[in-house]
Amino acid sequence: MAGDPEAVRALWETHRRWVAAVILAHKPRDAELEDLLQEVAVRYVRTIHELRDPASLRGWLRAVAVNVARTAGRRSSTRLRLTKGGAAGMSAGVGATEDVSVEVAAAEEGRSALEAAQRLRPEYREPLLLRCVRGMTYHQIAHAMGLPITTVETRLARARRMLIEEMERHRTGAAND
Incomplete structure (x- = not known):
């Protein structure tokens, strides 16, 4: 598995949405889900070859996702984040149904x-x-x-x-x- 890039990609695609839900449960409010998901994917690709027991993949992926989210939480708590404009700027026009x-x-x-x-x-x-x-x-x-x-x-x-x-x-x- 670790030597086959196609198998690694297919396995990631199988678990990607589940990993996103785990990240969503642990991420700080100001962190972007896609950024954290990408960080987990990078760690997954770099270290999947170290996984000894394929049956422990989900537990390992969960630990990686939680750690990435917690690291983002520590980073966001140490800096001030400026947001642009606040709300999404959506307003209903005169002809809105x-x-x-x-x-x-x-x-x-x-x-x-x-x-x-x-x-x-x-x-x-x-x-x-x-x-x-x-x-x-x-x-x-x-x-x-x-x-x-x-x-x-x-x-x-x-x-x-x-x-x-x-x-x-x-x-x-x-x-x-």
């Missing part, structure tokens, strides 16, 4: 949910994002995280409850501003 406003509202709700998920503790955030973003089953999440399925079920139930509470807190805080 109701469908567009519904889509914008849904996109905003999704963004708010993702931001609220980022504020959850990692042990709740990761299984929630693996389930919601990656669409993994409880069994797949349990296998990927090395946890009993009952633990995954409990964490997902708590994560959903905490996410709803966090979003309500955010809405209440925004309404009071």
Whole structure:
């Protein structure tokens, strides 16, 4: 496998979306997912030949992804990041249809949910994002995280409850501003 570039690429493509979900669960807010995903891919290509047990690939990839995300968190906490313009600058024009406003509202709700998920503790955030973003089953999440399925079920139930509470807190805080 390590000597076959096509096999290495195919294996990466198989796991890329899952790795993205792991990164998403651990990355700091200001880090770009694609940048971190690329960094994991580079480390994967450079060090895949060191992997002794092919059965441990997912655990190894998860560790690499979490480490890359945490490193990005340490970097972002030590520097000030200036953003351009704040919001995306999207505004509805005079001829905007109701469908567009519904889509914008849904996109905003999704963004708010993702931001609220980022504020959850990692042990709740990761299984929630693996389930919601990656669409993994409880069994797949349990296998990927090395946890009993009952633990995954409990964490997902708590994560959903905490996410709803966090979003309500955010809405209440925004309404009071």
